Amino acid sequence: xxxxxxNTWLISGPPLLYLVVFFAVPTLIMVLASFRYxxxxxxxxxxxxxxxxxxLVVNLTLENYQRFFSDPLYAELFxxxxxxxxxxxxxxxxxxxPLAVLIARSHKRHRDxxxxxxxxxxxxxxxxxxxxxxxILGPQSVFAxxxxxxxxxxxxxxxxLLFTPFAVVIGLVYVHxxxxxxxxxxxxxxxxxxxxxAAQDLGxxxxxxxxxxxxxxxxxxxxxxxxxxxxxAFGIFAIxxxxxxxSGIMIGNVIKQQFLDxxxxxxxxxxxMVLTVVAVGLAGLAAWYARRARAMA
Amino acid sequence: xxxxEIRNVTRRFGDFVAVDGVTLSIEAGEFFCLLGPxxxxxxxxxxxxxxxxxxxxxxxxxxxxxxxGVPPEKRNVHTVFQSYALFPHMTVADNVAxxxxxxxxxxxxxxxxxxxxxxxxSLTGLALRYPNxxxxxxxxxxxxxxxxxxxxxxxxxxxxxAALDAKLKERMQLELIAxxxxxxxxxxxxxHDQQEALALAHRIAVMNLGRVEQTDEPSKIYxxxxxxxxxxxxxxxxxLDANVVRIEGGRMQLHIxxxxxxxxxxxxxxxxxTKGVLALRPEQVAISQRLAxxxxxxxFAGTVFDFLYLxxxxxxxxxxxxxxxxxxxxxNSAPGRAKFFEAGDRVExxxxxxxxxxxxx
Numbered sequence: 297x298x299x300x301x302x303n304t305w306l307i308s309g310p311p312l313l314y315l316v317v318f319f320a321v322p323t324l325i326m327v328l329a330s331f332r333y334x335x336x337x338x339x340x341x342x343x344x345x346x347x348x349x350x351x352l353v354v355n356l357t358l359e360n361y362q363r364f365f366s367d368p369l370y371a372e373l374f375x376x377x378x379x380x381x382x383x384x385x386x387x388x389x390x391x392x393x394p395l396a397v398l399i400a401r402s403h404k405r406h407r408d409x410x411x412x413x414x415x416x417x418x419x420x421x422x423x424x425x426x427x428x429x430x431x432i433l434g435p436q437s438v439f440a441x442x443x444x445x446x447x448x449x450x451x452x453x454x455x456x457l458l459f460t461p462f463a464v465v466i467g468l469v470y471v472h473x474x475x476x477x478x479x480x481x482x483x484x485x486x487x488x489x490x491x492x493x494a495a496q497d498l499g500x501x502x503x504x505x506x507x508x509x510x511x512x513x514x515x516x517x518x519x520x521x522x523x524x525x526x527x528x529a530f531g532i533f534a535i536x537x538x539x540x541x542x543s544g545i546m547i548g549n550v551i552k553q554q555f556l557d558x559x560x561x562x563x564x565x566x567x568x569m570v571l572t573v574v575a576v577g578l579a580g581l582a583a584w585y586a587r588r589a590r591a592m593a
Numbered sequence: 594x595x596x597x598e599i600r601n602v603t604r605r606f607g608d609f610v611a612v613d614g615v616t617l618s619i620e621a622g623e624f625f626c627l628l629g630p631x632x633x634x635x636x637x638x639x640x641x642x643x644x645x646x647x648x649x650x651x652x653x654x655x656x657x658x659x660x661x662g663v664p665p666e667k668r669n670v671h672t673v674f675q676s677y678a679l680f681p682h683m684t685v686a687d688n689v690a691x692x693x694x695x696x697x698x699x700x701x702x703x704x705x706x707x708x709x710x711x712x713x714x715s716l717t718g719l720a721l722r723y724p725n726x727x728x729x730x731x732x733x734x735x736x737x738x739x740x741x742x743x744x745x746x747x748x749x750x751x752x753x754x755a756a757l758d759a760k761l762k763e764r765m766q767l768e769l770i771a772x773x774x775x776x777x778x779x780x781x782x783x784x785h786d787q788q789e790a791l792a793l794a795h796r797i798a799v800m801n802l803g804r805v806e807q808t809d810e811p812s813k814i815y816x817x818x819x820x821x822x823x824x825x826x827x828x829x830x831x832x833l834d835a836n837v838v839r840i841e842g843g844r845m846q847l848h849i850x851x852x853x854x855x856x857x858x859x860x861x862x863x864x865x866x867t868k869g870v871l872a873l874r875p876e877q878v879a880i881s882q883r884l885a886x887x888x889x890x891x892x893f894a895g896t897v898f899d900f901l902y903l904x905x906x907x908x909x910x911x912x913x914x915x916x917x918x919x920x921x922x923x924x925n926s927a928p929g930r931a932k933f934f935e936a937g938d939r940v941e942x943x944x945x946x947x948x949x950x951x952x953x954x
Contacts, residue, residue, distance in 0.1 A: 494678035496665045497643055498739065499695035508691075512682045 330565035331356045338559025360566045370567065377547040381530040384468040388476040388525045389518065396480035414477050422471065426538050429467050433457040459541025467535040472528065476521035483517025519586035527575045547571060594657055596621040596779055597747060602651035604637050611637040613803035619781060624773050626790040627783045629800035630826065635783045639749050642781065644668045656746055671740035672749040677732050679724040685735050686720040692743040710738045730761050741776060750782045754789065766792055787827045791815060799823050820954045824872035831873040831919050835951060837865050847871060847951060851915040855891040856946040869953040877948035878921035880909055884941040892943045897934045909934060911942050
């Protein structure tokens with residue numbers, strides 16, 4: 297082996313090993329589990345067993361998949377989770393875009409501080425931040441009180457905020473916003489300011505400069521941010537658990553239930569497999585669009 | 594009234610005065626160069642004409658209209674940027690069509706005019722390429738076609754050829770001259786390259802430290818520089834410190850420190866005792882082993898200190914007995930002749946009395 301190839305392996309070996317051990321192997325275990333029977337007291341039934349005549353029997357089945365496809369409840373949950381993730385992604389994009397533009401165009405001296413503020417929430421625990429939202433949205437909070445007082449003026453009854461789909465979306469947007477801001481900023485920061493000067497010089501007003509120049513050039517960043525927000529939002533369970541109540545349940549909650557409460561691991565694996573396939577498919581689509589957009593840029 | 598009137602325009606950045614009371618007027622159809630070293634304020638002036646920057650004092654009038662408060666997108670002035678600033682996500686055709694689409698021109702007309710514009714700059718076959726698939730010269734042509742397609746009153750060019758190699762640069766210069774003549778739109782061309790300015794412009798404004806030093810035709814700028822800066826900046830020039838000794842019948846006797854007495858034609862109203870410089874172009878200085886004495890010439894003997902072989906010409910640095918140096922240029926017109934003299938050779942130099950120019954500032 298030449299030293300060059302050795303170097304290649306030395307550099308790429310550890311991360312490759314990490315991916316194999318902590319990603320490929322667990323995924324394969326999950327694939328296998330989705331075809332197995334549940335154990336009598338939860339978990340998995342033995343894969344290989346002695347039959348009545350003492351012969352070896354391999355316990356594999358398609359029943360778990362049949363169950364998934366025969367009950368529309370699960371597909372509906374997938375669709376519901378999909379729409380939660382879509383709404384979250386769109387809201388994140390709408391909120392993050394102006395923020396990213398502001399940071400990218402601010403003076404170099406202030407940029408680091410602004411970026412620090414974007415990632416500052418990461419410094420405290422995710423669950424604690426979601427608990428904070430439970431307090432903010434709770435019926436006793438100043439926020440809910442002020443909102444309902446405002447509604448009363450227009451003759452609305454008091455509105456509940458916590459344990460609603462609204463609360464779930466607020467939580468999802470709040471948690472995922474930095475994942476949209478950062479790739480957008482990284483993209484916008486690279487734009488040549490001369491392009492906007494040229495567009496203005498050639499007769500484009502502020503609106504046209506944005507839609508004709510800034511936005512199309514930022515598409516790779518938009519797709520990267522959308523993938524980083526959409527995929528985790530699609531399968532998340534902690535936020536609907538804490539903020540959603542019964543009406544805000546998502547597919548992630550059902551998967552968690554299958555593993556921890558019902559202890560039906562094979563069916564939980566089926567739901568996870570479907571989630572993975574859908575998410576990977578959508579991410580692949582986004583990556584393909586992003587590459588096409590970048591090829592033009 | 595001139596097409597563009599720049600009236601006493603000043604631009605300050607903090608304590609720094611980038612443009613200092615500049616007054617210029619540019620006529621319709623003119624090819625005008627703003628020439629000066631980097632930091633002289635020429636690009637700032639250009640940005641104020643385009644509307645990207647606003648003067649602290651003075652005003653800019655286009656076609657009889659005061660431009661203060663008119664944003665760049667509303668000015669009938671387009672710019673070819675130094676980096677070309679082509680939109681990387683648009684094809685050549687879409688780039689060129691951009692100004693028309695901003696003006697809400699009908700699709701049919703856009704198509705026809707883009708085709709015509711691309712033909713004008715010989716890019717017809719490249720309409721569907723993206724800017725990153727073009728060479729430097731092709732990009733430059735796209736930028737020019739894009740800036741000209743909606744027929745602005747005035748085209749501003751900010752060192753558009755600076756990034757090109759010498760050969761291509763010369764070809765693009767010829768193309769620009771032809772194009773400007775054809776479209777008849779006034780060009781204001783910013784450059785720090787004096788040769789480029791001399792080659793392209795109908796008139797040149799030489800700028801230094803935010804001020805216009807001289808505005809004139811190229812031959813006047815080169816042949817009759819108004820002051821020491823212009824003489825030194827345009828071409829190469831021997832600058833010799835001189836005192837006026839005597840003025841007589843349109844001629845003046847100058848004393849050059851360490852060199853002696855020379856004669857030059859009188860320039861302006863100067864009196865005996867005035868201090869100044871004698872500016873002398875190297876190509877006006879004759880150099881030979883032996884020169885016949887002539888009353889119409891200033892004559893000195895010296896030795897060749899060093900020389901620069903430039904292909905078409907050789908520049909000799911001649912050291913005079915008192916240590917001062919004068920550059921003389923000699924064409925290498927004889928084939929195979931690389932040089933006439935070696936360092937250390939004894940030579941004589943002379944220049945006609947109407948060759949040198951006495952400058953007081």
